[in-house]
Amino acid sequence: MTLSLTGRVTGKTMSVISFVALIIFLPLLLLAAYQTATIISRATGKPANIIVDAGSITNEKVDPAFMRAFAQGGEESGNWLAPVQKEVAALKPKWIRIDHIYDFYDIVKKDADGLSFDFSKLDPLIDSISATGATPVISLSYMPPAIARENKVINPPTNWDDWALVVQRTIEHISGPAGKNIPDVYYEVWNEPDHEQFGGWKLSGEKSYLTLYRYADQGAAQAKNTRPFFLGGPATTGLYKNWIIKLVESGMRLDFLSWHSYLDDPRRFTQDQKNIASWLISYPEAVLLPKLITEFGFTGAKDVRYGLPYAGAYTAAVFRELAGANPLALFAFQLKDGPNQEKGDGWGIIGKPRYHVYPFFDRMAGTRLILTGEGTWVSALATKQGATVRVLLVNFDANGNHSETVPLTVTNLPNGTYSYRQDGNTSEVIVSEGLLTKNILMSAQSVFLIELYPVSHR
Amino acid sequence: MKKIWLLVVSLLIFGILPALIYLVGQRQELRNKAAPATTLAVTPASLAKKMGDTFTMEVTIDTGENQVVAAELHLTYDPTKLEAQSINNGTLFSNILASGTVEAGAASITVGASNAKEPVKGTGTVAVIRFTALAKTDSPTAVKLASNTFVGGLGEGAVNVLVSTTPATVTITQDPAQSTPTPTPIATISAQTPPPATPSATLVIVSPTSEGAPTVDKPVIRGKAAPGTTVTITIYSTPQTATVTADSSGNWSYTPDTPLESGPHNVVASVTDQNGQTQTATTAFVVASSEKAIGGATESAIPVSGTVETTLLLLLLGSACIVFGLFFPHWSHGTHETHGDH
Numbered sequence: 114m115t116l117s118l119t120g121r122v123t124g125k126t127m128s129v130i131s132f133v134a135l136i137i138f139l140p141l142l143l144l145a146a147y148q149t150a151t152i153i154s155r156a157t158g159k160p161a162n163i164i165v166d167a168g169s170i171t172n173e174k175v176d177p178a179f180m181r182a183f184a185q186g187g188e189e190s191g192n193w194l195a196p197v198q199k200e201v202a203a204l205k206p207k208w209i210r211i212d213h214i215y216d217f218y219d220i221v222k223k224d225a226d227g228l229s230f231d232f233s234k235l236d237p238l239i240d241s242i243s244a245t246g247a248t249p250v251i252s253l254s255y256m257p258p259a260i261a262r263e264n265k266v267i268n269p270p271t272n273w274d275d276w277a278l279v280v281q282r283t284i285e286h287i288s289g290p291a292g293k294n295i296p297d298v299y300y301e302v303w304n305e306p307d308h309e310q311f312g313g314w315k316l317s318g319e320k321s322y323l324t325l326y327r328y329a330d331q332g333a334a335q336a337k338n339t340r341p342f343f344l345g346g347p348a349t350t351g352l353y354k355n356w357i358i359k360l361v362e363s364g365m366r367l368d369f370l371s372w373h374s375y376l377d378d379p380r381r382f383t384q385d386q387k388n389i390a391s392w393l394i395s396y397p398e399a400v401l402l403p404k405l406i407t408e409f410g411f412t413g414a415k416d417v418r419y420g421l422p423y424a425g426a427y428t429a430a431v432f433r434e435l436a437g438a439n440p441l442a443l444f445a446f447q448l449k450d451g452p453n454q455e456k457g458d459g460w461g462i463i464g465k466p467r468y469h470v471y472p473f474f475d476r477m478a479g480t481r482l483i484l485t486g487e488g489t490w491v492s493a494l495a496t497k498q499g500a501t502v503r504v505l506l507v508n509f510d511a512n513g514n515h516s517e518t519v520p521l522t523v524t525n526l527p528n529g530t531y532s533y534r535q536d537g538n539t540s541e542v543i544v545s546e547g548l549l550t551k552n553i554l555m556s557a558q559s560v561f562l563i564e565l566y567p568v569s570h571r
Numbered sequence: 572m573k574k575i576w577l578l579v580v581s582l583l584i585f586g587i588l589p590a591l592i593y594l595v596g597q598r599q600e601l602r603n604k605a606a607p608a609t610t611l612a613v614t615p616a617s618l619a620k621k622m623g624d625t626f627t628m629e630v631t632i633d634t635g636e637n638q639v640v641a642a643e644l645h646l647t648y649d650p651t652k653l654e655a656q657s658i659n660n661g662t663l664f665s666n667i668l669a670s671g672t673v674e675a676g677a678a679s680i681t682v683g684a685s686n687a688k689e690p691v692k693g694t695g696t697v698a699v700i701r702f703t704a705l706a707k708t709d710s711p712t713a714v715k716l717a718s719n720t721f722v723g724g725l726g727e728g729a730v731n732v733l734v735s736t737t738p739a740t741v742t743i744t745q746d747p748a749q750s751t752p753t754p755t756p757i758a759t760i761s762a763q764t765p766p767p768a769t770p771s772a773t774l775v776i777v778s779p780t781s782e783g784a785p786t787v788d789k790p791v792i793r794g795k796a797a798p799g800t801t802v803t804i805t806i807y808s809t810p811q812t813a814t815v816t817a818d819s820s821g822n823w824s825y826t827p828d829t830p831l832e833s834g835p836h837n838v839v840a841s842v843t844d845q846n847g848q849t850q851t852a853t854t855a856f857v858v859a860s861s862e863k864a865i866g867g868a869t870e871s872a873i874p875v876s877g878t879v880e881t882t883l884l885l886l887l888l889g890s891a892c893i894v895f896g897l898f899f900p901h902w903s904h905g906t907h908e909t910h911g912d913h
Binding site: 391393 | 641
């Protein structure tokens with residue numbers, strides 16, 4: 114006997130119900146299948162077995178300076194840097210990027226006599242940046258309310274020449290002797306122009322980024338008596354070919370290319386480098402332009418993982434991807450949490466695990482060694498500087514908490530006694546057959562720096 | 572209708588093909604009209620190696636009169652004969668625009684001049700590739716630059732200033748006596764036994780492998796090496812070292828005297844040749860846990876990951892199916908309407 118709770122139903126009704134059930138449950142089934150496939154592929158991921166050839170000196174130089182770049186967003190105005198200046202200075206920043214300069218710092222005013230400029234609220238922040246040892250990178254954003262259509266900062270100006278004058282005066286102040294007189298400042302036209310929140314600019318039409326850039330270029334050209342500076346863009350939310358090519362083809366002054374990268378997989382940074390190199394190789398005059406990734410992270414949204422070792426391992430994995438073929442600068446977003454971060458999901462670096470991974474990068478400066486055996490989760494980079502061999506091991510699992518014991522073999526070592534340093538502990542090891550092998554237990558989202566220095570040779 | 576489609580497709584094919592041929596010809600003409608041209612070559616032009624040898628090859632450039640700012644290299648080779656370990660920039664191009672990547676049968680890298688004011692002009696090395704010889708070749712195997720290799724020159728716009736590439740060949744032998752390309756003496760050939768399935772002149776560890784299942788606590792470690800050579804084997808974590816001699820077929824094996832503890836281990840085998848050069852081979856494996864093992868996925872080399880979400884999702888789907896079956900067991904396709912006579 115078959116239990117039927119509704120009695121017989123018509124065929125038409127059944128078809129409707131079947132269709133509705135399909136609409137509801139098919140996506141769930143597909144999601145289940147996808148997750149199952151993901152689990153299976155993760156479970157069959159490749160463990161690492163790292164082999165470093167200490168005798169394989171390549172022509173590739175690893176210069177970690179590109180990592181000493183940091184950005185700060187618009188969570189607070191004023192001199193947000195002053196309270197954390199010491200912690201920021203300890204990171205040895207080379208560049209610090211700021212945006213919102215025209216809507217947070219009351220720089221531009223308009224009256225019957227025209228435009229007037231007052232940088233007194235911005236100057237303390239510029240001074241603090243300089244005090245950390247960094248050069249400011251200025252995102253020329255957003256539209257000063259005094260000149261913006263409907264006074265909205267994401268709108269074009271009522272008069273484009275006003276925008277050109279604003280840019281001119283800004284450059285003259287920061288890069289000129291009458292103002293801060295700072296050399297080699299990077300001026301980035303706007304911030305994330307393609308984002309609806311920042312104006313939803315396009316590449317044509319009334320809100321054309323190319324128009325915005327053209328008048329910024331005009332202002333830069335009019336800036337008098339300044340130290341050398343650089344003008345560039347498009348500072349988009351991601352690396353977009355059409356934006357890059359349009360800017361390159363525009364014929365305007367373009368000293369650097371910039372974009373943001375919020376990518377959950379560190380390997381996509383390598384792919385982006387390949388992509389832009391491939392796009393630009395047909396533009397010989399532009400292919401060597403410096404590239405600045407003026408914000409990066411694993412997500413553009415606030416996320417509690419920014420306060421966990423996850424963020425540190427992610428950052429180290431990105432460094433490994435870009436070491437050697439790096440942009441000029443890779444700006445971590447952001448230096449400090451804004452106010453009211455009770456949820457613990459702020460982007461800030463200071464006071465969190467991500468902060469402590471930065472000293473590892475500087476130590477990796479040197480000539481790259483050939484290294485094989487990276488796995489699905491564990492990546493590695495080896496360099497040699499003088500007689501010291503260094504290996505950076507990164508265990509990053511974007512989706513879980515993978516841990517692994519990693520065999521590490523360093524070959525072609527002259528026999529002798531070596532100082533072996535790992536995780537802050539130093540010991541002596543003897544190399545008698547030209548190689549050294551260790552098993553490194555890597556907990557979830559961990560980063561290890563191993564240093565091998567010859568104490569004596571046999 | 573079908574005939575119309577056929578006509579359209581035919582027109583497209585016969586219209587587009589000649590146009591394509593014409594355009595390619597134009598492009599070729601453009602290239603020939605460019606400044607005296609740039610060439611790339613894989614060097615050395617030919618190499619003779621033994622199985623298991625690691626060696627380097629270079630991609631060299633002659634820029635001609637062009638001022639080269641960047642080169643995007645794509646190399647191809649037979650992945651059954653050669654394995655690329657790495658590709659790095661050469662001395663002529665200090666700027667790496669896209670990291671060198673290697674995969675089965677292909678290696679690529681994009682390099683650039685240090686800046687546009689100092690383009691590269693002249694001859695030199697663009698890239699260095701490190702290979703391992705995997706298997707004997709019946710005929711020389713080629714390492715060549717693929718057709719999508721591109722060289723950009725200042726003032727040349729989007730034109731690829733590269734006009735020709737020269738590949739190289741590698742001959743891989745199995746017997747050290749046959750490592751030179753000179754003909755092998757007939758007497759030696761007739762005296763030879765059929766070559767073993769795995770190389771005898773190179774040091775390799777055949778088993779256990781890192782992809783294999785967990786082993787017993789005294790696994791037999793097997794490998795190949797040049798016949799008669801002394802192979803030093805060291806097993807880590809707690810090091811155990813022993814030496815064995817490869818037999819006349821180049822086979823060697825070793826079983827640890829002391830049972831290995833459960834968990835991951837690493838084996839390093841090494842031989843030292845007449846020139847004092849050390850050849851090494853490594854592998855990793857896991858000794859299966861005994862009943863007394865404390866477990867600990869954190870110490871295992873086997874990746875551990877999982878999520879409960881998929882289980883819940885499948886349970887939800889399963890429940891839905893059951894409910895659906897209970898409520899609508901007499902599923903009917905409905906009445907068939909008659910469509911009348913055609």
